[in-house]
Amino acid sequence: MAKESLELLKGTLDVLILKTLSRGALHGYGVSRWLEEATDEAFQVDEGALYPALRRLEKKGMVEAEWGRTDTGREAKFYRLTADGEAELARSLSTWSRYVEAMGRVLGSPATG
Amino acid sequence: MKREGRTPSGRVVGGAADEDVVRELRSHVTLREDALVGAGWDRAEARAEAERSLGDLEAVARECTEIAKSHQRAVRRSRMFETMGQDIRYGVRSLLASPGFTVVALITLALGIGANTAIFSVVNGVLLRPLPYPDPDELYWIDEVAQSGRSMTVAWPNFEDWQRESDGFRALTAYSPRTATILGGAEPVQVPSANVSEQFWQVFGVQATQGRLTLPEDHVPDVAPVAVVSDFVAEEVLGGGSAIGRSIDISGRGYEIVGVVDRSFDFPAGAQVWVTAETGDPGSRTAHNYRVVGRIGPGSTPQAVEQQLDAFQERIAAGASASDLAYLATGVNVVPLREELVGDARTPLLILLGAAGFVLLVACTNLASTLLARGTVRARELAVRSALGGTKSRLVRQLLTESLVLATVGAAAGVALAALILRVLRRLGEGAIPRLENVSVDGWVLLFALAIAGLTAVAFGLLPALRGAEGGQADTLRASGRANAGRRGRTWDILVVVEVALALVLLVGSGLLIRSFATLLSEDGGFDPSDVAMATVALGTTRYPELADHVLYWDRLLAEAERVPGVSSVGLLTNLPVTSVPNGRVALNGDPNDYGDALYLVASEGAFGALDIPLIRGRLFDERDGPGAPHAVVVSESFAKEYWPDEDPIGRLVSGGGMDNYWEADPVVFGTVVGTVGEVRYSELGRPGGPTVYWNYRQRPFRTRFGATLLAESVTGDPSLVAQPLRSIVRQADDQVPVQIRYMKDVVLDSLGDRTFMLFVLGGFAALALILAAVGIYGVVAYSVAQRTREMGVRLALGAQPDSVRGLVLKGALRPVVIGLVLGVLGGRLLSGVVEGFLYEVEPSDPLTFVGVSLLLLLAALVASWVPAFRGTRVDPIIAMRAE
Numbered sequence: 003m004a005k006e007s008l009e010l011l012k013g014t015l016d017v018l019i020l021k022t023l024s025r026g027a028l029h030g031y032g033v034s035r036w037l038e039e040a041t042d043e044a045f046q047v048d049e050g051a052l053y054p055a056l057r058r059l060e061k062k063g064m065v066e067a068e069w070g071r072t073d074t075g076r077e078a079k080f081y082r083l084t085a086d087g088e089a090e091l092a093r094s095l096s097t098w099s100r101y102v103e104a105m106g107r108v109l110g111s112p113a114t115g
Numbered sequence: 116m117k118r119e120g121r122t123p124s125g126r127v128v129g130g131a132a133d134e135d136v137v138r139e140l141r142s143h144v145t146l147r148e149d150a151l152v153g154a155g156w157d158r159a160e161a162r163a164e165a166e167r168s169l170g171d172l173e174a175v176a177r178e179c180t181e182i183a184k185s186h187q188r189a190v191r192r193s194r195m196f197e198t199m200g201q202d203i204r205y206g207v208r209s210l211l212a213s214p215g216f217t218v219v220a221l222i223t224l225a226l227g228i229g230a231n232t233a234i235f236s237v238v239n240g241v242l243l244r245p246l247p248y249p250d251p252d253e254l255y256w257i258d259e260v261a262q263s264g265r266s267m268t269v270a271w272p273n274f275e276d277w278q279r280e281s282d283g284f285r286a287l288t289a290y291s292p293r294t295a296t297i298l299g300g301a302e303p304v305q306v307p308s309a310n311v312s313e314q315f316w317q318v319f320g321v322q323a324t325q326g327r328l329t330l331p332e333d334h335v336p337d338v339a340p341v342a343v344v345s346d347f348v349a350e351e352v353l354g355g356g357s358a359i360g361r362s363i364d365i366s367g368r369g370y371e372i373v374g375v376v377d378r379s380f381d382f383p384a385g386a387q388v389w390v391t392a393e394t395g396d397p398g399s400r401t402a403h404n405y406r407v408v409g410r411i412g413p414g415s416t417p418q419a420v421e422q423q424l425d426a427f428q429e430r431i432a433a434g435a436s437a438s439d440l441a442y443l444a445t446g447v448n449v450v451p452l453r454e455e456l457v458g459d460a461r462t463p464l465l466i467l468l469g470a471a472g473f474v475l476l477v478a479c480t481n482l483a484s485t486l487l488a489r490g491t492v493r494a495r496e497l498a499v500r501s502a503l504g505g506t507k508s509r510l511v512r513q514l515l516t517e518s519l520v521l522a523t524v525g526a527a528a529g530v531a532l533a534a535l536i537l538r539v540l541r542r543l544g545e546g547a548i549p550r551l552e553n554v555s556v557d558g559w560v561l562l563f564a565l566a567i568a569g570l571t572a573v574a575f576g577l578l579p580a581l582r583g584a585e586g587g588q589a590d591t592l593r594a595s596g597r598a599n600a601g602r603r604g605r606t607w608d609i610l611v612v613v614e615v616a617l618a619l620v621l622l623v624g625s626g627l628l629i630r631s632f633a634t635l636l637s638e639d640g641g642f643d644p645s646d647v648a649m650a651t652v653a654l655g656t657t658r659y660p661e662l663a664d665h666v667l668y669w670d671r672l673l674a675e676a677e678r679v680p681g682v683s684s685v686g687l688l689t690n691l692p693v694t695s696v697p698n699g700r701v702a703l704n705g706d707p708n709d710y711g712d713a714l715y716l717v718a719s720e721g722a723f724g725a726l727d728i729p730l731i732r733g734r735l736f737d738e739r740d741g742p743g744a745p746h747a748v749v750v751s752e753s754f755a756k757e758y759w760p761d762e763d764p765i766g767r768l769v770s771g772g773g774m775d776n777y778w779e780a781d782p783v784v785f786g787t788v789v790g791t792v793g794e795v796r797y798s799e800l801g802r803p804g805g806p807t808v809y810w811n812y813r814q815r816p817f818r819t820r821f822g823a824t825l826l827a828e829s830v831t832g833d834p835s836l837v838a839q840p841l842r843s844i845v846r847q848a849d850d851q852v853p854v855q856i857r858y859m860k861d862v863v864l865d866s867l868g869d870r871t872f873m874l875f876v877l878g879g880f881a882a883l884a885l886i887l888a889a890v891g892i893y894g895v896v897a898y899s900v901a902q903r904t905r906e907m908g909v910r911l912a913l914g915a916q917p918d919s920v921r922g923l924v925l926k927g928a929l930r931p932v933v934i935g936l937v938l939g940v941l942g943g944r945l946l947s948g949v950v951e952g953f954l955y956e957v958e959p960s961d962p963l964t965f966v967g968v969s970l971l972l973l974l975a976a977l978v979a980s981w982v983p984a985f986r987g988t989r990v991d992p993i994i995a996m997r998a999e
Contacts, residue, residue, distance in 0.1 A: 049170065050171060053139065057182040057186070061185065076145055077142055079138075079139045
C-alpha cells in the first residue's frame with residue numbers, strides 16, 4: 003500500500019477490460035483482480051464502474067456473457083471477447099501505442115527535461 | 116423480470132433492478148468475500164469489505180439494469196427486423212419459385228390498382244383540389260333564374276345593378292368567353308379569350324408579371340382599347356421580346372398590350388387574352404350575354420347575397436311587360452364557383468370511381484382464390500414448418516408478408532400503369548371533364564395507391580393465410596391436403612359467385628351505355644357529316660369595316676372553293692349542327708309585335724347541299740337574291756308547322772329580332788320565305804331540331820363578321836382529301852386569317868364527348884372485370900380438376916365416358932357462375948339507375964342488355980372452365996389413378 007494509486011483516465015477502462023478478456027473468458031471479479039495484479043496495483047479499479055462497463059461492452063457486441071461456475075464452485079457470469087471485441091481491441095491498442103509514443107516524445111524531449 | 120433483489124447481506128437493491136444484475140453483483144461479493152477469508156479475514160468483516168468496495172450498490176445495480184434493458188430492447192428490435200427480413204426474403208423466394216402465379220397475380224394487381232389510382236387522380240384533380248386562386252372558398256358563381264325556374268346567364272344591366280344592390284361582395288365581375296384571333300405575330304392565331312369587367316382581377320386575386328392589369332380608367336367606353344395577355348401569348352404567339360406597349364389586332368380590333376400574366380391563370384376555360392367588357396351600351400335585361408363571379412367577403416354570406424339580389428330581381432320583374440317576363444330573371448342562384456366549374460363532371464367521376472372499386476374487388480377475389488389454391492398446394496410445406504415449431508401467428512404473418520410483397524410490387528406497377536391510363540383519360544375527357552389539366556399523380560394519389568395496396572393485400576391475403584396456417588396441422592402431412600378440400604371448395608364457390616356478380620354489374624352498366632351510344636349514333640341528325648371538311652373564318656371589323664366587304668370576301672372564297680377538284684358542294688353556315696346555335700325572337704307576318712322563337716343562321720345555298728339537308732318546298736337562295744333584292748329566307752319544316760299550321764309558308768314574311776341589326780332598322784327589314792328544308796339537330800344529336808330560320812349571307816351578312824364556316828363536301832366521301840386545297844384557298848383569300856381544317860364527323864363525335872368518356876372508361880373497366888373473372892374461374896376449375904384427377908381416373912377406368920366426366924366438372928364449375936349471374940342481375944337492377952343520366956332511349960332495366968351481358972359472361976365462364984375440364988379428362992386413367 004506504499005504506492006499511490008493512479009486514477010483511470012476516461013475511456014481507458016474499456017480497453018483494459020478487452021485486453022484482460024483477450025486472455026480468455028473471465029467473470030467481473032476476476033477482471034478486477036487481474037487488472038490490479040497486472041498493474042502491480044498501480045491502477046485502482048473502481049468495481050462500481052466495472053460492471054456497467056461490462057454491460058455496455060456487451061450491448062455493443064464486443065463481449066458476450068454466460069453463467070458458469072468458478073474453480074471454487076461459486077456461480078459467476080463469465081465474459082468472453084467476440085470477434086467485434088477483438089477487432090476493437092486491436093484498433094485501440096494501435097491508437098494507444100501511438101498516443102503513448104507521442105506523449106513520450108513530447109514529455110521526454112530535452113527542451114523541457 | 117422486474118423483481119426486488121437483495122444483496123447477500125440483505126440490503127435491498129432498487130426495486131426495478133434486473134434479476135440477472137442482482138445475481139451478478141451477488142456473485143461478485145461472494146467471490147471477493149471468499150478471497151478475503153482465504154487471506155485470513157473474518158467472514159463477516161470480509162463480507163462488509165466486499166460490499167463496501169463495490170461502492171453505492173443501488174446506483175451500480177440501477178445503472179447496470181438500465182443498460183441491460185436497453186440492450187434487450189435493441190435485441191428484440193433487431194430480431195423483429197430479422198424476422199421481417201426473413202419473411203420478405205422467404206416471400207420473394209417463394210414468389211420467384213412460381214413465376215406463373217406471380218406474373219398473373221402482379222398483372223391482376225397492377226390492373227386493379229392502376230385503374231383505381233388513375234380514376235382517383237382525376238377525382239383528386241377535378242373534384243378535390245381547391246381552385247388555384249387565393250381564398251378560393253370566397254368565390255361564387257351567380258346565375259339568373261327565370262320565372263320558369265330555368266337558369267340563365269346574366270344580362271349586363273342586372274350585373275351593373277347587383278354591385279349596388281348587395282353589400283356582400285368584395286369584388287364582382289362579369290365576363291364573356293370569346294375566341295380571339297390575334298394578328299401581329301408570325302402567323303394569325305386563335306386563342307380562347309374573355310371580355311371582362313372592371314373588378315375581374317380583384318375577384319381572382321391575380322397579379323401582373325409584367326406591366327399592369329387593366330385599371331378602372333380602362334374600363335370605360337370609348338377609350339383606347341387595352342389588353343392583358345398571358346406569357347404564352349407574349350412569348351409563343353408574339354415571338355418574345357417585351358410585349359408591353361405592343362399593338363395587336365384581336366378579332367379585328369386594335370389593342371395595346373398593357374400587362375402580362377402567368378399562363379397558369381387561364382380563367383375562363385383556357386383564356387389567354389383579356390380585354391375590357393364595358394362597351395357603353397346599356398344593354399337589355401333580356402339579353403343574357405355575361406357570366407358573373409363574385410368574391411363574397413367574410414362579413415357576408417352567399418345566402419344573404421342571394422336574398423338581396425332575389426329581392427332586386429323581383430322588383431324588376433314586377434315592372435316588366437308580359438312578353439319580356441319569359442326572358443327576365445325573377446331571382447338569382449348563388450353557388451360556389453368550384454361547384455359550377457365541376458358541374459356535371461361530378462356524377463360521372465363518382466360513378467367511375469365506384470366502377471374502379473368494383474374492378475379492384477374482382478381483382479382481390481381473383482387473387483384470394485388463386486392464393487387459396489396455392490395455399491393448398493403448399494399445405495405440406497406449411498405443415499412441415501408448423502411441425503418444426505412455427506407458430507400459427509408466425510405462419511399467418513409470413514403468408515401475409517408474401518401478399519404485402521405482391522401488393523407493393525403490384526402497386527408500383529399500378530402507379531406506372533395509372534400514369535399511362537391518365538394520358539388516355541386526358542385525351543378522352545377533353546372538353547367533357549373540366550379542370551383535367553389539373554390532373555396528375557401527386558402525393559395524395561401515391562398515398563391512395565399505397566393505401567389500397569395495403570388494403571388489397573389484407574383483403575386477398577388474409578383468408579388464404581388463415582386457412583393456410585390452419586391447414587398446417589399434423590393431419591395435413593398425412594392427408595396431403597385433401598382433407599380440407601370440401602371446405603375450400605365451398606370457399607371457392609363463394610369467391611366465384613362474388614367475382615361473377617361484380618363483373619356482371621359492370622357489364623350491365625357499360626352494356627347500357629353501349630346500347631345508348633349505338634342508338635345515338637344511328638340517330639339521323641338531319642344532315643350527313645361523313646364527307647364534309649370545313650374551315651371557320653372570322654374576319655372581324657377592323658380590316659373589313661363594311662358589311663359589303665364581308666359579302667365580297669365570301670363570294671370570292673366560295674367561288675374558289677367550288678373550283679377545287681374533288682369538291683362536290685361548298686357552302687357557308689354561321690353555326691354548325693350539334694354544337695349550339697343562337698336562338699331568339701323572330702317577328703312574323705310583317706308585324707314586329709307578332710313573334711315566335713327560332714334558331715337563327717346565316718347560310719349560302721350550297722350549305723344545304725354540302726350537308727345534304729333536303730329541300731322540301733319552294734327553292735333555296737339563288738341569283739335572284741342579291742344584296743339589293745328583297746330579303747329571302749329559308750325556314751325549317753317545323754318552323755312552318757309551328758307558325759303557319761295547315762298553311763303554305765311560301766311567301767310569308769319573317770324577320771330576326773335582336774339577332775341582327777336589320778331588326779333595329781326602321782322600318783324592320785322583313786324577308787320572304789322562299790322555301791322550307793328538313794330539320795337539323797342543331798343543339799345536340801340526341802335532341803330533335805326546332806324551328807330554324809336561314810338567311811342569305813349576301814343579304815344579311817351581319818353575323819358572318821364574327822365567324823362563319825366554309826363547308827366543302829368531298830366527292831369521294833373522304834373529307835381529308837380536300838383539306839389541303841381548302842387550306843390553301845383560305846390562305847390565298849387573305850393570309851391574315853387563321854385556318855384550321857376540321858371535319859364535320861369529328862364535330863359530331865366531339866359533341867358526344869362526355870358520353871364517349873363514360874362509355875370508354877366504364878366499358879374498359881367492364882372488359883377488365885370480364886377478363887379477370889374468366890381468369891379466376893379458369894384458375895379455380897383447373898385447380899379442382901387437378902385435385903380430382905384420381906377420382907376422374909377411377910370414373911374413366913370404370914367405363915365412364917370422358918364427356919360425362921367433363922359434364923360433371925362443368926356442372927360443378929358453372930353452379931357458382933349461375934348463382935353469381937343471378938346476384939349480378941339483381942345488383943345491376945339496383946345500380947343501373949346511376950347511369951340513367953347517360954342513357955339515350957334505353958331504359959336502365961333494358962332486358963336486352965341484361966340478357967346480352969349475362970350470356971356474354973356465361974360464355975366466358977364456359978370457355979374458362981371447359982378448357983381445364985377438357986385437359987383433365989384427356990389423361991390416361993391409369994396415370995390419373997396413380998396421381999396424388
